[in-house]
Amino acid sequence: MSKVAVLGAGSWGTALSIVLADNGHDVRLWTHRADQADTINSTHKNEKYLEIMIPKQIKAYDDLAKAVEDVSAVVVVVPSSAIRDVCAKLNNYISSNITIVHASKGIEPESLKRISEMMSEEMSNYLYEDIVVLSGPSHAEEVGKRQPTTVTVSSLNENNAEIIQDLFINEAFRVYTSPDILGVELGGALKNIIALGAGISDGLGYGDNAKAALITRGLAEIARLGTSLGANPLTFLGLPGVGDLIVTCTSVHSRNWRAGNLLGKGRKLEEVLDQMGMVVEGVRTTKAAHQFAEKQQIEMPITKGLYNILFEDEKPKTVVDQLMSRSKREEMDDLAELLSKKYS
Template sequence: MRTVIIGSGSWGTALGQVLADNQQDVIVYGRNQAEVSDINENHHNTKYFKETELNPLLTATQDLSVVEGADFVLLAVPTIAIEDMCKKIDGYLKPNTIVINVSKGFHPETNERMSDVIRRSISSNKLSSVVSLIGPSHAEEVVIRQLTTIDAISLKMEDAKQVQMLFSNRYFRIYTGSDEIGSELGAALKNVMAIASGILSGLGYQDNTRAALITRGLQEMVRYGTFFGGQERTFMGLTGIGDLIVTCTSKHSRNFECGYQIGQENTVDNFWANNTKTVEGVRTAKIVHRVAEKNHISMPICEEVYQILYNHKKPDTCADSLMLRDLKEEFR
């Protein structure tokens, strides 16, 4: 069984190493010549992992035609690039390819979840199913073989189990699930909560505040996810509370880092002027604002993050806005 990973960034490289450790036939496609050469010649991806040595069995290429005949194609590119990449690889795919998605977010124009974007953008006869490989994980820890558990989510359980077997080993354990809606919405929404967590930390708030943020953020995730058909129990699992905890508390989280900078400076201006990284929660906040407003879904934390990012509201006033809302019962 052959796997091609599209994307030589941190997550694509780390997952490639998992498969190399499992003695699987795997190759990484990347556009960046320096990254591809670093993997092939030095067994490093220095841009993302400094001096971490990679499994020498892991190789990389700049030739997209490597996708031809692959049994599994894993998309490790930003959400904004998923549709275009699917159209580029469609002609190379053999019938019944399993496409694995690891991006967490929404299409920037249509608001679609990534699985829906992939199904729309790849010929139906080429696609066995989409499997979302998501959960509480940072590439920086997976690449050094820290114990990690995530989910393989698919509408086709047979394919989810194949992905589970492909990736699972002594440090990387995969569970399966079928609630695609709940899992993908949870994985996307937690990025907005992580920005909020970073903002509060940057403002100087500590453990009590973070615990409140995570707990109330989870309630928003459940409210939003179940509105669109996700199962409430999904948000109690790896793609819900698990992903939320790790992203809201970790130095490895770009979303937390983004929020922390904004909170420290009490303004979003410098972030917009200088940021060069993909921070999925920034785009997600805009989409959630738009969708929640249209459907009258109460999302106060997400709304404050949106106001900070797009209307330049001062972060320190947002905390007051949340704390001084009308008092209510907890689960209403």
């Protein structure tokens, strides 16, 4: 049995805590809200995020120092906008012998840093090479109910990746390893952009044809940007890529799909975010990816269209018309370009 701290008591942090508790670990679930910690400890519920009973061996904390005391592993599951603040505080309490994994998804606008890069910059006591990322098609609602789920963990430190694999894997939660932390993080972050688009498509009343095209061409954009930065193109054909993309674009469990669906029905972004009441990572990531595409000189028309909807007040129907009227091109050009990067 290991002592593990999970930082972030939203739906995903709660679900991962349940996996760890099922595996017999001593789990400390940290939240910055004292009232939430009290409710979890007294009722064993976290109903705002997951309608499921929480195992009694999960104890909630609102004191970060106490939550990470004597733990062997820390799981960071806070919104990307909170990563720097939480990790700067975490740096005061951890040592290099603790294994750290993050299960957050996003890219920081302006700096264009991935989650692991932000964490490394804020934690002088911990090396970037030792950070592990966990990603893949995994709705918290289904994980919490012990429904079959498969994810990927990745780190430049293979031993740390295997430690996290062993920590989480069980009959309902299968865990693979990958050496491509860049591709795994980018796949997990960028799919949220396409999920917003899928929700907008459904909100506009379009059918399966439109969504299938959006997912497929969205995957091409993700792989195009990812490989330009050095990721393995085959990573985007795996769980952190196409797997996560499918589940996030096709389910009402997805916050990004739900937000996009409201946008497609004519609601304003501020109104949508206020109604959601939870972080919609795709909005922040769309801004970062748009900046990334310009910096890398990568063509990402779907991302650009979504950026215009979110931040330039463009009408969703207008963006769809613009995408459908783009100049002709050969689809296989994308595949040939990506495979040449892998095998050249």
